Amino acid sequence: MVLVRITQLSCLLVLLACHKKIATGYHPVFSGKSAAMPMTSRRRFFTKIVAGGAGVLGGGGLVERAEAEGEEGGGDFEAIKAKAAELSSRAADLKTTERNAASGSAGASIENYGGGFSIYDFNVTIAGKEVTMKEVLGVKEEDVEVSVENIVEEVDAESGEKISKTVKESKTEKKEVKPKAVLFVNIKQDDPMARKNIPQLISLAAKHGNEGLVVVCIPTDQGYYEPDTSALLRLKVASEYGYGINPATVLTDKLNLLGSGAHPMMRWMESTSRTPAGLGRIELNFEKFLVDGNTGLPVRRYPRKYQPLDIEDDINSLLNNKILPPARANFLEEWREAQREADISEYAFKKGLNYYDQ
Numbered sequence: 001m002v003l004v005r006i007t008q009l010s011c012l013l014v015l016l017a018c019h020k021k022i023a024t025g026y027h028p029v030f031s032g033k034s035a036a037m038p039m040t041s042r043r044r045f046f047t048k049i050v051a052g053g054a055g056v057l058g059g060g061g062l063v064e065r066a067e068a069e070g071e072e073g074g075g076d077f078e079a080i081k082a083k084a085a086e087l088s089s090r091a092a093d094l095k096t097t098e099r100n101a102a103s104g105s106a107g108a109s110i111e112n113y114g115g116g117f118s119i120y121d122f123n124v125t126i127a128g129k130e131v132t133m134k135e136v137l138g139v140k141e142e143d144v145e146v147s148v149e150n151i152v153e154e155v156d157a158e159s160g161e162k163i164s165k166t167v168k169e170s171k172t173e174k175k176e177v178k179p180k181a182v183l184f185v186n187i188k189q190d191d192p193m194a195r196k197n198i199p200q201l202i203s204l205a206a207k208h209g210n211e212g213l214v215v216v217c218i219p220t221d222q223g224y225y226e227p228d229t230s231a232l233l234r235l236k237v238a239s240e241y242g243y244g245i246n247p248a249t250v251l252t253d254k255l256n257l258l259g260s261g262a263h264p265m266m267r268w269m270e271s272t273s274r275t276p277a278g279l280g281r282i283e284l285n286f287e288k289f290l291v292d293g294n295t296g297l298p299v300r301r302y303p304r305k306y307q308p309l310d311i312e313d314d315i316n317s318l319l320n321n322k323i324l325p326p327a328r329a330n331f332l333e334e335w336r337e338a339q340r341e342a343d344i345s346e347y348a349f350k351k352g353l354n355y356y357d358q
């Protein structure tokens, strides 16, 4: 009789082997060069392999056992090591977010950044229909072909000899493919800034859309007068600029940005990613928020006069799973300029003078 047993060490090796394979096979829509596998997928896969062996072992999964043994203070060394590896890779994922947040958002507190929310928790209205941000950003489940190598140890019951064998298997995994970077811009069609900004936004989307960038433009009734309906705006930006033709260029219906009726996503984004002066609320048209698509958290906010093409380095960092470079030399000055402009500009959101909080 032959007893088949998957050792715990081999599970770990399998995990590492699979990790590599998934990482290279991950790209259907947003093909990133160094795509990091999201934690959920890694963990799910981990559990799955162990579950595969569990039938043979007749015992619970490795993670569950590691937890149980951890509580008892007992010690299966390999299980604890695997658990530690899992925790540290989760910590590494968080570190990128935190460092992005810290390097990108002035005065961002790293603890509880975003208050437990991400852009994926919100819905917006597009062409009169409420849609989830996951739909808006084209997040979808993809089948990913995964090759698994199980190292199986066989023990001959009679001789007691151990033999190691490699058993190859092919599996299909479901994986959520998210964009890597999302740039939100509050636009106003009649503002002369539109003629400079919208073509630049389109060119960023054309260049980086298939690498995982999505641009989301948000018109509003608040602030400087916007006479057109959302439907007419959609037609105008499409016919004048070609905005909305590339699926990486999204236009929401008009949303409120400020006051008691502010859209929950915008209120959350503004208070999460503040100006260098610590201001939450948007003051001018064409402020921009760059969001890490993987975590769904805003990482940097740019003033009105900061041109979309000036954001390309930051976008590239997210596309390559890197932390943001320091802001450009003109970043703080542009924010100070925005503050001055907010007092005098007709493109500013001012209480009493326009639709802000009425």
Ligand SMILES: *[C@@H]1O[C@H](CO)[C@@H](O)[C@H](O)[C@H]1NC(C)=O
Pocket (backbone or CB within 6 Å): 121, 122, 123, 130, 131, 132
């Ligand atoms: C978003 O819309 C979906 C249906 O498409 C709904 O189930 C969900 O509750 C909505 N979420 C919010 C925050 O309104």
